[in-house]
Amino acid sequence: MVRGMAITNPDCSLCAMRELPAIWRDARLRVIHAADPDYPGFVRVIWLEHVREMTDLAREDQEHCFRVLLVVEQTLRDLLRPEKINLASLGNQVPHLHWHVIPRFADDAHFPDPVWAARRRAGVPRPLALDLLGARLREVFGA
């Protein structure tokens, strides 16, 4: 991976959306709200370049990605007090490195199953102060 080269894939939906508004972004990644009505606190951390796996990144980029992921996790814990945080990098359908950060609650639509399993009940709306998440990321990482 040569840093500074904007590697995009014309067939990739995440590459196509890379300039869309984000909660926060820097030169390497963007943090967006998943806008999932069942999971108001569902956030995605998306690498900007079209990279497939964490192990395709340079070590310093891996570390940056994990640091951002954990600041998102901690801030969502502080804001929402979830029962559990789910972190997942799957990408089977869109093989462009992105992480799902999903605050889970005992009364959410799938608990205690993963959000990709069969639905168990209606979800419960929860307010999320996204501006506070963006502010926290700016405070820690700048940009």
Add this chain to the structure above:
Amino acid sequence: MVRGMAITNPDCSLCAMRELPAIWRDARLRVIHAADPDYPGFVRVIWLEHVREMTDLAREDQEHCFRVLLVVEQTLRDLLRPEKINLASLGNQVPHLHWHVIPRFADDAHFPDPVWAARRRAGVPRPLALDLLGARLREVFGA
């Protein structure tokens, strides 16, 4: 988190299994084979102490956990050449920090869905040289 204290939870199934044989272990975590017949390369990285979230770990422990996770990912990629690697820390049912590392193939039982979705087809057996994964972890981290 005070290092060196063995924090276990008597009601936790992962705490109960912490002394079982592993592919590799050190003082902080163990790497085990999930023994899932659909997913021969499915490996778990399990923190030894009963900790809930990544953000409950000290920073150096977070980094160690991620380094082990990525050596497992790279070694499974080298050994199996999967279509995609799935990484997930969920823990809704067993809230003791553990990571699923799942090599995915276009002909596997759930592809391109997550392994927690409805099954699409029978899985395909694939040999996995677990001793090579253990050897690689010893080479990188000792123990």
